[in-house]
Amino acid sequence: MEYIRITSIEDPLFRKMHNLMQEVFPPEEVLEFSLWKEPLEDPGIRVFVAVHEGEVVGTTEYRYYEDWNVAMTDFTIVGREGLGIGRFLAQQRLKDLNRLAAENGKELFGMFAEIYDPYRVQDYEFGGVKPMDPFVRREVLSHLGYKRTDIDYVHPSWNNDGEAVTGLDLCFMPSNDELQELPAELIVHFLKRYYAVLPEKPQAWTEMVAKLEQRDKVALLPL
Template sequence: MKYLRITSIEDPLFRKMHNLMQEVFPPEEVLEYELWKEPLEDPGIRVFVAVHGDDVAGATEYRYYPDWNIAMTDFTIIGRPGLSLGRFLAQNRQNDLNELAKSNGKKLFGMFAEIYDPYKAGDHEFGGVKAMNPFVRREVLSHLGYKRLDFTYVHPSWKNDGEAVTGLDLCFMPDDENVNEIPAQLVVDFLKNYYTVLPNKPSEWLNMVEQLERQESVLLLPL
């Protein structure tokens, strides 16, 4: 299996990845084909696919923020069972991030991720792919070392319609498993940067950020 980066919508692998996304995710969560052009060309956004034979069997998108020495996982797709895709993607992503941190003269502090809370979010079929079931994914991410940030999380809808999206937790995987809290300002800075592209923020999100700005730290709780 190969771990290959995609940087253009002209790459034949991107069409296969986009088709896989349409099979797995609900239509409203899949960015239109043409709208991927700029994100793929952005050097700060890293999109990789797991290529098995001639097929794209999985994919992951993530970012590294050198100023804060942290990362964010945007998504991980497991498209086929029986290939240890979860481990393959996680290990290669971690190796890549470790190299980026090393080139920044540091050791990676940790990585954010938004993780579905299936106990609140209702039914998510994800194309019938069992490995993408949110109950399974939550336990896998817990095994990897993710911890839940201790506040009620909402995020702006990617439709930029001013609606607040619930049913997820903002989580963080510290490189040092003994870390049990992180600076609240780091969370604020990250969230403001990450959602800059969505100018129409819901009031729930703004209130959440204001509350975080009044704190010194945020606890990391078991996932």
């Protein structure tokens, strides 16, 4: 299996990747094809695909923030069972992030991720791909070391229509598993930069960030 970076919407592998995203994720979670041009060309956004026998069978997007020494996993898709794709993507991603942190003269502090909570919302559809079942994904991410931030979390829809998306938790995987809390300031800075690309922010998101700005620490809870 190959781990290949995508940097252009003209790459034939990107069309296969985008098709896979549409098969798996709800429509409001998938950026329209042409809008991927700038993100793919952004050196700070890292989009990789797992290629098996010429086909895209998995993909992951993430980014590393040098100033805070943290990463964000935008998404991970396992498109086929029985190939060890999830572990392959997680290992390759961590190798890449550890290299980026080392080039920054540091050891990676940790990684954010938004994780679906199927215990609150029962109707998630993931294209019938069993490894993407939200119950399975949540448990796998817990095994990887992700913890839930103590926040009533919402995020802006990627449709950029000002709608608030609920039913997810903002989670963090610390490199030090003993870490029990995060500085609220870190979360605020991260969220503002991460969602700067979406000008239409829902009021619920703005209020959530304002509350975070009044806090010093945010607990990390079991996922």
